Amino acid sequence: MKILDSIEKFAKTERAAVKCLGNELTYKELNENSDKIAKYLLEEFKSDRTPIIIYGNKENEILPIMIGALKSGRAYVPLDITFPEERVNQIIKEINPKVIFNFTQNNLKTHDALEINLDQLKDILKCEISNLSRDTWVKDDDNCYILFTSGSTGKPKGVQISKKNIDSFTQWFEKYLNFDESPNTILNQISYSFDVSVIPIYIGLGNGKTLFSLNKDTLEDLKELFNQLINSHIDCWVSTPALAEMCSKFDDFNDEKISDLTSFVFAGEVLTKKLIGELTKRFSKARIINGYGPTEATVLISAIDINKQMIESEKSIPIGYPIENCELSIIDKNGNKVKDGEKGELIVIGDSVSKGYLNNPEMTNKAFFKSADGKQGYKTGDLAYYEEGIIYYCGRKDFQIKLNGFRIEIEDIENNLRKVNNINNAVVFPVFNEEHKISHLTAFVVLNEENELSNLKKSILIKNELKKLIPSYMIPRNVKILKEFPLNTNGKIDRKKLMEAVK
Template identity: 35%
Template structure:
């Protein structure tokens, strides 16, 4: 199922040949149609990415295969939900999670998920090192981190390559001498993977994201994998990716989400589909707001019907569309009162976005606001309305409707105090 340009294709192509069997190379949808029938005929060893696994499940339809196949899933994160779906379609099969960068010659770590499913918690581990492979979880100074702590994964062993052809600088950066082995050891060279991992449970390794996916927004260090993990736990979400994008002149978190097919409803009109998407996104935002701090909440969301894939069958994050505020904004609920109209104008100035994209029921933070821009908004509101607003009140009333009511209430209270004072003077 994998492209020949992907390193996982090496055992897929050559293991059958050296075992005396044949290799059939199929293109496009034909490969899944063929597999659907072949898998009902005899047991197979199947190596594929999670995205290909999802496609296979879709092509299987209502069919269930009782034969004993062996699935090796790798190339990117393997969600537990996908494992359960595969196991339901192939109840007698054995399914492995397989991890290994090209630099470590295809495979370095694996887990028999079928055998260990009862011991696995909420997230899928990548497993334990394969024979003749050593792994180290290190900090930036190449020191071992405490057990259970997160660090960068280094791989050593005879399967580790010597470096990149004609790229000496990159080789020196990515392949380092192993400080825990002598120079004559077969483990004396380590590959710096750039992957963050930690030990969990029975000494299983858990993938925690990429070193280069740690971002800093407003002084807060954020691991986007933590946000993605929360999204994937929601019933509405099939898959999700979070990225930091430069929007409206500032770095913002954008969540790309694909809805769970089990929650999809076919609508007669695109308007009904849009309303359903808005309902689901509203539920997602509410759920995340209860699980994550404000600075980790995505300010923009983009609904995906399909993910862009590379030639290797992996998610191509670089091909994700750059979101525009026009596309991401809901159908704006227009202001009614004079206070709401002026608030829309002030929000537009602070958020550096068009007034037509601002809905009076949308949160300041979901439109791209943050704690710093909220301070700017507070100063503008105090200057514009003369109301004694407090910062905590803006957090509590984060949409224009609520904010307008709060401002009008404060102004009424201040006016009421003035009237009472004038009355006392008349009595005197």
């Protein structure tokens, strides 16, 4: 596996693998410590390959545990400290692990699993290392990690990602990024429980880069965040658009202060033209890459460099050209491929597609399928269309609603709100009445610049301008002005928290 080969290779250098809050872990330490953890797992649990759970945030010690799991032939399940207790316990119950590495002070309700805290981990790392056989490393169809996504039933779904899936993604995307083995630094801000973090881990470490980690406390202190970014020497920025939007409110977020930055990689939510425009002014020479992909198909299945023509076009920002070693098709309700320019559901077939949800054949059979030639496929639930080989995203199938007899796409309203003067970003929700029918729409917006108008007057101006762009039946009844959007663990806009405000 390339990441394991790379760590062994750069262990012979003095290169840093990861930095966080002034603490550094070299490739040599990462290699040795992961060997010790692999040895411990193999000796303690023998042939049992039950996945391990890692409960923490951005502690440097987490990476050796992940790599040690891979070297011992088992998957890891990362749980972020921001997960609610109920969600953590649901996942522990689902995995039924033999061991949990716990970096928190939280008391987990586990009866059977061995719980290892930081002090106990340090004891494991004091042991002598001996040469480990590569025979124990994860192989093609072995799971490398399992990430839990929200399930419509309220029960989280465990997406199983194998070595074959990761190889399919990394071989394509590292080439797309033009990554070589030069000693650059890549931003490692995304929670390990969110699959975009796979980019710095598997592509970053797989090419000898240094990961610059930002932990939860740093992200909650904007002054400290900027101090760290200015001194980070990051070359490649990887995040959701929401983090960059937050940073772009500050004048110091530019190529004078963060001078080594040459590329932005965005994924996880819609990239707006306003953010792109802001970034191109502040980082005039940097690549801005928009990526798209569901967790079930290993991080990204399409990507594109944004250019001036795309910003000036009436169309939304495209989600890109498809991954080389998978087939991406747009199909209609009957499963037939549609013509260029026609909208339908995006499906993906190929080696990047997960084998399915852990212990959940019912949901697996709903979302996954086998193609005519026996390859694994996944129905994304996303609406899209092709134009000249490029894919354009149109929103979720399940974001379509019916209001007063009209079929409405929520993201259509959001995209048009972003065109309104002085609106930086927008989120729209349907509001349900006592009969559980949609009564009206509510929009939350963040402005580019504050003014002295009352919120009521701002709301009226926004709605009047929006009427020029969309039919009146699509205009939200309420427009709520926020200073900033709350972010969830994955760095995305926290829609659940906003939704609570409209109930």
